[in-house]
Amino acid sequence: MKSKKQIPLIITAISLIIGFMLAVQFKSYNAHAKTDSKDISQIRQDLQKEMERHRRILTDISKYDQLLYEYENPLNHSDSLKVMKEELSRIKALGGLAEMEGSGLVITIQNAPVEEEDGGYLSTIFDDDLRYVVNELFGAGAHGISINGNRVTPTTAIRNVGDEIQMDTKIIRLPYEIKVIGDPNVLESAMKLRGFEEYFAIVNKKIIMKKLDKIVIPAYDGKGMIRYMKPVKEGS
Amino acid sequence: MWLPIIGLIIGVILGFSSEITVPVEYRSYLSIAVLAALDTIFGGIRSYLENVFDIKVFMSGFFFNTLLAAGLAFLGVYMGIDLYLAAIFAFGVRLFNNIAVIRRIMIGRWFNDDTYRE
Numbered sequence: 489m490k491s492k493k494q495i496p497l498i499i500t501a502i503s504l505i506i507g508f509m510l511a512v513q514f515k516s517y518n519a520h521a522k523t524d525s526k527d528i529s530q531i532r533q534d535l536q537k538e539m540e541r542h543r544r545i546l547t548d549i550s551k552y553d554q555l556l557y558e559y560e561n562p563l564n565h566s567d568s569l570k571v572m573k574e575e576l577s578r579i580k581a582l583g584g585l586a587e588m589e590g591s592g593l594v595i596t597i598q599n600a601p602v603e604e605e606d607g608g609y610l611s612t613i614f615d616d617d618l619r620y621v622v623n624e625l626f627g628a629g630a631h632g633i634s635i636n637g638n639r640v641t642p643t644t645a646i647r648n649v650g651d652e653i654q655m656d657t658k659i660i661r662l663p664y665e666i667k668v669i670g671d672p673n674v675l676e677s678a679m680k681l682r683g684f685e686e687y688f689a690i691v692n693k694k695i696i697m698k699k700l701d702k703i704v705i706p707a708y709d710g711k712g713m714i715r716y717m718k719p720v721k722e723g724s
Numbered sequence: 725m726w727l728p729i730i731g732l733i734i735g736v737i738l739g740f741s742s743e744i745t746v747p748v749e750y751r752s753y754l755s756i757a758v759l760a761a762l763d764t765i766f767g768g769i770r771s772y773l774e775n776v777f778d779i780k781v782f783m784s785g786f787f788f789n790t791l792l793a794a795g796l797a798f799l800g801v802y803m804g805i806d807l808y809l810a811a812i813f814a815f816g817v818r819l820f821n822n823i824a825v826i827r828r829i830m831i832g833r834w835f836n837d838d839t840y841r842e
Binding site for chain 1: 727728729730731732733734735736737738739740742744745746751754755757758761762764765768769772777779782783786
């Protein structure tokens, strides 16, 4: 049994602990309350500032957009119609809806003079081969391509249907005459670099490339190219 | 008699000068523990004045009540019942009781009159 003298000391120690707990509780409660309210008001102010900045930047953007538009399109009425027509024809040309002419390359793929009979399979060109060529030509900066008079548009499909190759729904047969508008030298070197001559030689075909100053490629003659999609309105 | 109050003051000073803060989610536990501790200390003072003070009871009561209160609050959170209200109620009532008894004893001693002690 502890002596009576020690008891106040123990109570003192415990009250010290309680005081400590009280103070910590009080302090943490107050600290949280203070930081919270301060933070919210500060955040609100920051938000206000940022929103103002945002508005300012938006008005700047619209101002410069307006300016850019004025520079690009002179703002009198007769001119704007002309600009629209030009834009339309440019888009048509790029999309394959207009005839185009320019310098470029004519690639003819034809049967090589047969020396021995190889059997049918090895001497067939597949859709893959033509797609590969077309892709490579676009990669080399071709503006427009037509194969046997069929314009290659952004939605053109080249695929095997049975034993024949179809472009969209038109059957194309040998010899393939691929007309490309673009820089003739770049196009030719791209074709050579990729080794198409050797590649087609394996399947007994010969590639003849002719650089011309003036090539005319026809417009896409299909109808209903865009049926299921509509432009999205801005801001909706 | 004055030693516990001095201890309390020192504890408060220590707590304020230290950098310890309790996370928000544990604040309710600490508050209930503080309440339990306060109840125990006043119970101790009362029993000391009544000369029935037992240090074992006091010490065990201090720690047990504190932990029980915090544990009740914890359990209540998980059960979806505000179980800490029970602790607050119990300790609050006991706190007032103890302080009333202490007050009576002190008044009796002050006036040297035993009629204040029930």
